[in-house]
Each structure stands twice: as structure tokens, then as C-alpha cells.
Amino acid sequence: MSVFRKREALLHHYVPENLPHREGELAELKRWFNPILSENVNVKVHVYGPMGTGKTVLCNRLGYYLTDEAEKRNVKLRYVNINLAYTPRPYHTMSILMERIIGSPGLGLSPEEMLMNIVEEICREDMKLVIALDEVDTYIMERRDPKILYMLPRIHELDQRAAGRISLIYISRSLNWLSRLDEATLDTLGRTAAVKLERYRIEEVEDILSYRVEEAFKPSVVPPEIIEFTAQISFSWGGIRYALELLLGAGTIADSEGSSNVKAEHIRRVHAGIPKGINGAIYPDELSLHKQLLLKAIMEALKTDGSPYITFDEAYSLYEAECELAGEEAEEKAAIHRYIEDLNRSGYILMKKHKENILLGMEYPFNRLYETLIRTIEETRRR
Ligand SMILES: Nc1ncnc2c1ncn2[C@@H]1O[C@H](COP(=O)(O)OP(=O)(O)OP(=O)(O)O)[C@@H](O)[C@H]1O
Ligand SMILES: [Mg+2]
Numbered sequence: 001m002s003v004f005r006k007r008e009a010l011l012h013h014y015v016p017e018n019l020p021h022r023e024g025e026l027a028e029l030k031r032w033f034n035p036i037l038s039e040n041v042n043v044k045v046h047v048y049g050p051m052g053t054g055k056t057v058l059c060n061r062l063g064y065y066l067t068d069e070a071e072k073r074n075v076k077l078r079y080v081n082i083n084l085a086y087t088p089r090p091y092h093t094m095s096i097l098m099e100r101i102i103g104s105p106g107l108g109l110s111p112e113e114m115l116m117n118i119v120e121e122i123c124r125e126d127m128k129l130v131i132a133l134d135e136v137d138t139y140i141m142e143r144r145d146p147k148i149l150y151m152l153p154r155i156h157e158l159d160q161r162a163a164g165r166i167s168l169i170y171i172s173r174s175l176n177w178l179s180r181l182d183e184a185t186l187d188t189l190g191r192t193a194a195v196k197l198e199r200y201r202i203e204e205v206e207d208i209l210s211y212r213v214e215e216a217f218k219p220s221v222v223p224p225e226i227i228e229f230t231a232q233i234s235f236s237w238g239g240i241r242y243a244l245e246l247l248l249g250a251g252t253i254a255d256s257e258g259s260s261n262v263k264a265e266h267i268r269r270v271h272a273g274i275p276k277g278i279n280g281a282i283y284p285d286e287l288s289l290h291k292q293l294l295l296k297a298i299m300e301a302l303k304t305d306g307s308p309y310i311t312f313d314e315a316y317s318l319y320e321a322e323c324e325l326a327g328e329e330a331e332e333k334a335a336i337h338r339y340i341e342d343l344n345r346s347g348y349i350l351m352k353k354h355k356e357n358i359l360l361g362m363e364y365p366f367n368r369l370y371e372t373l374i375r376t377i378e379e380t381r382r383r
Helices: 023-033 055-072 090-102 111-124 136-141 147-151 175-180 183-189 202-216 224-235 239-257 264-273 289-305 312-326 333-345 367-382
Strands: 044-048 076-083 127-134 166-172 193-196 350-354 357-361
Touching: 023 044, 023 055, 023 193, 044 055, 055 076, 055 127, 055 166, 076 090, 090 111, 090 147, 111 127, 111 147, 127 136, 136 166, 136 175, 147 183, 202 224, 202 239, 224 239, 224 264, 239 264, 289 312, 289 333, 289 357, 289 367, 312 333, 312 357, 333 350, 333 357
Parallel strands: 044 166, 044 193, 076 127, 127 166
Antiparallel strands: 350 357
């Protein structure tokens, strides 16, 4: 006997049927996008807000809605969410898009050629495309090639038949990334509507968790005071994502103990085992692929070395080795420098300067983080 009714409803990528406290924003997005179901128009919208405010899940819910509506009206429509944090170059972005639309990754083609293939396909199939460019801010702030932001909205210049077929959602934590774009690219983004998601208040988190618990657990397994307790803890550590992780872990412990309900002690135990940085829980799947590879290299070096710190150069050469293993081109030292500063700022690693050297370390045992990271790198590369 398990406490769960539907365990997978607690996993990060699950898209629940309802989104309590985001009904207004969903309705607004539907209003922006409804015209694409009946007219030849492309819509461009920013969806932005702090971490964990439901940007990804909201857009994916919109994606389901649009695909359903299109089907009812005999319109061919595809929704694709691409996480740009994981795509180091336009080549990777286009390759993912091509894989999702055509079913082949377009190996050996240039991004422009891949886009032409995609355009051919959607014109031939008389199809509309809604592309959510998720974590576009990470992509731009890490100074990756902004060409995709130029290519996608101007697709009709490549092929007139593509006009009105591709709509875009730009998902980001804030709109700061726009200041990094050149005039021409900004121009193409020009008339873009914006939906801002505010941070959830604690009562809202409780409502959302009650709903998620109802879906995932059997009735009365998680009493209201445990939901409140979980909301309270998660509020300062990473929000709903953290809360769902606590609930999933606590339910698993309850099952292993043969307990018929989730207890405060189960929650506490999971809470204590989750690696945290200065900004709350840390999730390697939030990092770009190269930051993940770098972090892995740092951990490998610290493990082998046994001392609290390693030098930047040691980390860099191991990072190069990791890239080779992963079939990725290593980035320049200057970029890695910036990544190290980012990783330090978000609490993944410690950094200190010693004479001319930069020393890197980690302050907590990293078994769990290491395992998660290995899994995440696999998943990231498969996406
Ligand atoms: N209103 C809601 N109802 C139900 N679940 C929600 C709601 N808002 C967020 N969630 C859940 O909370 C978690 C975080 O949401 P999501 O990943 O969409 O946030 P985000 O804004 O994209 O965060 P990030 O900036 O880190 O990418 C997900 O598991 C999501 O399913
Ligand atoms: Mg997201």
C-alpha cells in the first residue's frame, strides 16, 4: 500500500490540469494567442517573473490549450518549449526545434539550413508553430549568439509562405537581458506584449500545494497542517518546486516505513538532506550545460585532490576533459571565469583569491549533488 495516488504528479516537469492563482495570467495569454487559431498572424509575448513563479508550467499549459483548440478546429498547430539554458549555440537550438518538428536533428546542417527545413515542413503541412524560448535571459546573459532571436521573428523574410505561422514566447526571470541586444535584434522584438508573474504569497503557496497534494496523494494522507508546514519551510528555500520535492521525498519515506500518512518528521528529514546555497536550494538542472560540465569538473578535482581547494587551472583542464567526453567544444577561459563567478554567487561553490591564483572549493558533502548532476547532464544532453 502506498500513500501516493499519482506519484509522477510531483515531478518537476509535470503539467497539472489547473494552475491555482494563475488563472488570470492564463486567460490573458489565451487572449493574446487565440487569434492564431483563426487568422494568419504571429504573436510575440514576454512571460517574465522571478524563479518558481510558474512561468514554464503556465506556458506549457497554454501550449496544451492551443493544441487542443487547434485540433477541434482542424488546424495543425504545434507548441514547442526549448530551454535555451541548455543550448550553447544557435546550432543546438535549431537542432532541437528540427528534431521536435521533423523528427531528425539535422546533423551537419547550419542553423539557417535547419530553419529552412523547418519552414518547408510547416508550409507543406500547413502548420502553425508556437515556440517558447525558455530561459532566454540565461542564454543572452551568458553572452551566447543572439542570432536565433533575429532569425525566428524574421522567418517570413526567408520564405514568404512562412508569414503568420510562427509565434514566439520569450520566457525570462526579468527583462534585463533586452539591454544586451543590439538595435537590429531589439527592433525585431519590438512589438512584444508582456505578462508579468509576481511572486506567490504564502497563502497562495498553501492553496497550490493543497491542489498538488490532492492530485498526487490518496485522500487524508497529507493533513492540512503538514501542507502548511511544508509551505512555510519551502517559502524561504526555493518555493513550490522545493515543496514538491519535500512532499515527494516525505511520501517515499512514509511508504518505506509502512506509515499510512506523511508526518512532520518525514518532511524534516528530506529538508535536511537537500543541498543548499546562499539563495536556497540549488538545482543543477537550472544551470546551462557548460556550467554543469564545469561544476562536475570542479567536484571531480576536489574529490581526487582531497584538499579543500583546487586552482582555477586545475578546474579548467578537467573541464576541458569533461567537454571532450561529452563531445562538446570547451569554452574560453574568460567565459569559464564568468561562470565560476556565477556559480559562486548562487552558492554552488566557494571562491577565494590567493596571490595570483583563484581557488575553488565546496562547503558541503557533494554525493547527492554529484549524483543529481550526472543525471542532469545526461538529461540535458538528451533534450
Ligand atoms: N499556480 C500553480 N499551480 C500548480 N503548480 C504550480 C503553480 N505555479 C508553479 N507551480 C509548480 O511549481 C514549480 C515551479 O514552477 P515553474 O518551473 O513553472 O517556475 P518558473 O517560473 O519557470 O521558474 P524558473 O525561473 O526557475 O524556471 C513547478 O513544479 C510547477 O509545476
Ligand atoms: Mg522555468
